[in-house]
Amino acid sequence: MLVLGIETTCDETAAAVVERTDEGAGRILSNIVLSQNDEHADFGGVVPEIAARAHVEVIDRIVAQAMREADVRFADLDGVAAAAGPGLIGGVIVGLTTAKAIALVENKPLMAVNHLEAHALTARLTDKIDFPYCLFLASGGHTQVLAVRGVGDYVRLGTTMDDAIGEAFDKTAKLLGLGYPGGPQVEKEAAKGNATRFALPRPMQHRKEPDFSLSGLKTALRLEAEAIAPLSDDDVADLCASFQQAVVDVVQDRLRAGLKVFAARYGAPNALVAAGGVAANKPIRDTLQTLAGEAGIALVLPPLQLCTDNGAMIAWAGAERLALGLTDKFDVAPKARWPLDEVAAARGRKLNTAAYK
């Protein structure tokens, strides 16, 4: 089946066409992502109203480009999917309304996909892995450890009490006068610095539940920086290195706890899977490799362009849902908040009423 997917929940306007075979294999026919980084750079973060307006301006062009590159007509599609949340509501409305319009005019099923669900299912598009698996989702807006047990069957094992990891990277970059988005800049500076110069805390260490907290670490970093300001280039590099090492240690400790909780509840997972922009960070990727090795399971790291926000993950999640008959009505509402455990799943057996006449 062929599905068009649209993503507009944050600062990427994205559309893609993905094919899913009856056996569950995936193929990306096109994947167009337009990032609004330049629009938000002056503010050091995403400005919701600017994001919504930017989505409106480019969405038609991005969808047309995705269809053209895939060499597919709307009539060829089996369904249309859009991220219906969670996210910045102005942007979500743009993407979902566009998908509804196309589905309505072309008389195709609509799939209102949860953005986090799409991150969670991407590893099945790239690596065709079986359920259940343990997902570490770390982006600018989310930090969660999830048990992915089936399409629509997600259990959140842990989350952050305050900042998302990507958000902490972004704020650290802003504090130190580096650019936006901050993650890649902090990683670059950290590579030149001394990670042991500043003694920063590792919040939540050794707790049983795999929850995160980053505000104490951020405060400690700010106090160290204030104490030595104005900062030299070496100071900035050392602060970045010390911060990143603390985050790496936190990720290792918290995910180790997560894998333990997973195994106790559901048995060994088939894989450890990473998603979200933070999975681009090399030291964090190395740590995930160590953890998977310890647990004796595979590590699935989708290619970077599929770890960050994109349309292919939405199209794929839509295809996985469509294959199970999980479509949505046209009055489905966009949602700013939409926890994964509130995503509808196919439960029990489908009735075959056509055969019972």
Ligand code: KG4
């Ligand atoms: O998944 P994503 O593209 O967008 C959402 O937030 O949904 O993730 C973006 C986040 C930003 O906070 C960015 O700073 C962070 O991922 N990030 C990184 C790196 N690359 C991106 N964080 C640490 N190291 C990186 N190399």
Ligand code: ZN
């Ligand atoms: Zn995302």
